[in-house]
Amino acid sequence: MRKQMGAVGILLCGIAAGRAHAHGVVGQRSFIEPFITEDVNPKNEFVIARPEWDHARDGRTLSFGFGLEKKISDRFSLTLDSSWLDITPKPAAKPHASGFDNLGVTLKYAFFVDPVHEAIASIALESTAPTGTERVRVEQNASFKPFLLYGKGLNELPDALEYLRPFGVQGDAGFEIAIDRARTTTLAHNVAIEYSIPYLQQAVHDFGLAWPLSNFIGDAEFNFEHGVNGEEQGRSKVFVTPGFVYMDRWVELGVAGRFPLNQAANDELDWGVIFIVDLFIDDILPRTRWQPIGGMRPPTPMPGTAAS
Template identity: 30%
Template sequence: MRYPCAVTVTFALCAFAPALAEAHCLAGARSFPATLAVEEPCVHEALALPDFAASSTGDLPADQGFDIGGHYSKRVFENLAIEVGRHWGWLGTPQGATFGPGAIETGVKYQFVTLPEQEFMASAMFSVEWGNTGALALGAPTYHIYTAGLAFGKGFGDLPFSLNLLRPFALTGDIGYSIPARASTMGPAFEVERNPQVLSTGLSLQYSMPYLRQHVVDLDLPRFVNRLVPLVELALETPVANTFTSGRATVGTVNPGVIYTDTAWQFGVEAMIPINRLSGRDVGVRAQLHLALDEILPPELSRPLFAGGPPMIGSGGAR
C-alpha cells in the first residue's frame, strides 16, 4: 500500500460523497460508529485510513513512538467480510530511532445476529498476524499469531420512555484469544523466550447525539454538536498461558474521546491513558478517519461479491 496516495483519494471521496443519512452498522434505529480501540460489531464495506497513534512505553526512560496505517474491509457475502490491514511505526529510544512496517494482518468477520428492536448485533472474527512480514525492531513477530473472537453492540433505545435521556447510550465490546504458531523462540542472546497466549478484551460506552436528535428530542443544537458521539473505551491485554517469561500482568489503556459522524465518513480522536506503568508512562493520542464505502462507491463497486451468505439471526442490520 502507498499511503500518501491513498490519503489523497480518501479525502477526495469524502468531498464528493452523496448527502445521505448515516447508515453505518445499523441495528434498528441504532447506528454504531466505528470505534478506535474496540472492534466494531458489524460487517460492511469500510476503509480506515489514516489510523494514527502516538504513545510511550513503560520503560524507564520511556521510549516514544507512533504508528500510522489503515485497514480495508470487503464483503464476500451480505454478512461476511474479509479484512486486511497494516501499520508503519516509528520508535525513538536512547540508542536511536527505528522506522519500519508492522506485520500484515488479515481476517474474516461473520455478522451472525442482528436484532433491530433490541438494537443488538454481534459478529464472530478470526484473524492472522503474519510472521516475518514486519520490522523485528518494532516488535513484529517471526511467527504467525492466530486470533479468534467476538464483537457486539447494544443500544439502550429499548428503555422505557421515562428514561428518555438514557436511550442514546450504547455499549460495544469485543473479546479475543490469540495463539502464537510457535510456543517459544530464541532471543538475540540465545535465550529462550516463551510466546504467551493472550486474552484481549475491549468495551466502549458511548452517547449518540444523532440518536438523541432523531429518536428522543431535538434540542435545536448546532449541526456540529448533533453529529458528535462522545465515548470512552477500555482496551486490555492479558497473557493467560505459556507465560513463564512474559508474566501475567494486564496492560491496556482507557480512551476518552469523541467521534464526529457525517454522511458516509467519520473522524474520531481519543486520549490513550495507560492503566499502569507497564502500559506506558505518558498519555498518548489516537485518531482515525473511517469511510463507509458502501455509502460512497457506486453499487457495482460496493456490493458483496456473492449473493446470499451464511445464516443470520434476525434481520435489518447488515447492509
Template identity: 25%
Template sequence: MTTRVQAHGIAGNRLFAGTLSFDDPAVADEAILPVVSSLDYPAQGSNVAETRINAAFNRLLTPTLAFTIDSGWLHQNWPIGNLSGADKTNVGLKYEAWRDNRHEALVSVGLAWGIGHAGSAAVGTDAPNTVQPGVFFGKGFGDLPDSLSWLRPFAVTGAIVDETPVGSSRASAFAPNLSTGRFDPLAAPGVETLHWGFSVQFSTLYLTSRFDGGPPKEEPASQWVPLVEFKFDSPSGGKTAATANPGFAYVDRTWQVGAEVIVPMNHAGGNGPGFRAQLLLFLDDLMPSIFGKPLLTDRAPAGREMKW
C-alpha cells in the first residue's frame, strides 16, 4: 500500500512536534515567529534576568534540503541597569539524511555558519565566525508489539550541534561592575560549545480511533503533544548549563503553538524557573501558492510516499 503525507515532521503515523529549545528533525518550509523565553541565570560574576525573542525561517531547496536562517533580540536586566541588543545570526543548510516510515524514524544533518560579530557586544552575543555541524533525529514507538502497546504513544527526538569558532578574532562583551555601577568592556576568545538535548513526546493521536496499528489514514495533525525537553550547553573548559523543560505543543495543519517551563538542573542552568513559548508556521500548507514546491525542483514535498 502507498500513502501520501505532508512534509513537515512526519514519519509514518508519527508527527514529531517542533521542539522549543533545540532544532527538530524536520526539513520543511517553516517559520518560527517567534520563540520567546525568560530566565534568570548567573553571568559575568553576577546575575542577569534575560528575555529573548528569536525567529527562524527554513526554505526548501529540494524535497530533502532546506536553507535556514535564524536570529533574534535580547533584553537583559542586571543589578546595575539594563542592556539590549541583537542576537547572533546563523545561516545554513539542513538535509533529511534518512527516514523509515514503517518504524517512525527520521534523521537529518545540518551545517550552519554563525556570522561573525553579527550579534551585540552589549548582551554578550558578539562572537567570531563559527561553524556548526549538527545531527537531528526522531524515533516513535508506534511499531512496538502488542505486549508493549502502552509505549506506542511515546517518541524521542534529539539534537547535537558542535559550535566551533573559526579564525583568530575575539568576542566582545560587557561585565557589570558593582563597585562603580557601570558596565566594563571585556574581550575573550571564542569557545567551542557543544549544544545538545533530547525530548520525550507523547502523541495523543494514539489514544483515538484514528490509529489502528496500520498506515495513517490522514495527516496526523490537530493533536496535543505533551513533552519534556532536556537542553544542555557544554562550553569547552566550562560548566554545562542544563535545564529540564516540561510543556506541551498543539499541532494543527498550518501552525503549531507550544509552551514550556524552564527548570534549571544545575546552577549554570539558571537561578530559578523561567518560561518559553513558540509559534511555528508550516508555510507549505499555510501559503501553498508560494511554498507549494521547493525552489530548485518541481517535485512538491507533499509527494513523499510511504510503502507498506
C-alpha cells in the first residue's frame, strides 16, 4: 500500500510542478502520444483511458479505449489494447448494445534513431483477434496490419524561422488486411502535426510561461482511409482531429475534436470528441523499466542531454 501511495504521490507532484519531459525523447524533442496516429516511439506506458464520443447519422457511440505498451528492448515494444463500446442507434426502436471491441496486439521496432536531426523511424505489425462482443458489430474476422511509422522535428530551420522549430510531425502508413473471403484491405495513413510549447521554452526562447501553459503541445491530425479491396473498394475517407495535450514526465492528458473532411467520411461520422489519459509507467513505477533484453534500464534522459 505504501508503494502504491508513493507512486500516486509522484504522479500528483508531477502534474502540479512537472517541467521535465521524458516521453518519446529524440535529441531535444519529446514526441507525444497522438490521439489517432500511432506513436513512433517504443515505450513503457499505460493508456488508462481513451474515451471517445462519436455522433453519426445512424446513432451515437461511446467508447473507452485502454492499452498497455511494454518495452522488450530499448528499441522494441509489445502493445495490447482494446476498448469498451456503448452504442445507441437511431431510430430508438433499434436495440441498444454494449460490449468489448476486439483485442489488438502490436509489435514495434525503431530501426532508425537520429537525435541530432530529431528523426526516428519504426516498423510495426498490428494484429487483431476477433475476441469482441458480436452485438456491438465488431469485425468477426482476424486482421493484420504491417505499417511504417516516422517522426521528425524541425530543429534544422534557420534562425529567421526559429519560432517554427517547435513544430514536429509524426505519421504512420500501412495496409490493414482482414482474413475473410473478400480479403478486405484498407490503406490507412495518419499524420500528426505538433507544436511544442516546452520545446519553444527550452530550445528556442524562454518566454517565462507559467505552469500549466509551459507543458502544452498543440496537435492537428489528418486521418486517411482508402478501400483497396472489399465492400469499401475505391472509397476514401478523410478526417481531421485537432486538439492539444498537457505532458510532463509522468502523464499526458489531452482532448481533441474529430470531424469529417469529405462526404464518405461524413457518411460515417458527423462529429466526435476524444480524450486521452496516458501514464508513463517507467517513471511512476521504476521497476517497470526492466526489459527481457537488457535488464533494468536507467531513467529516460531529459531532451538534449543524451542520445536516444
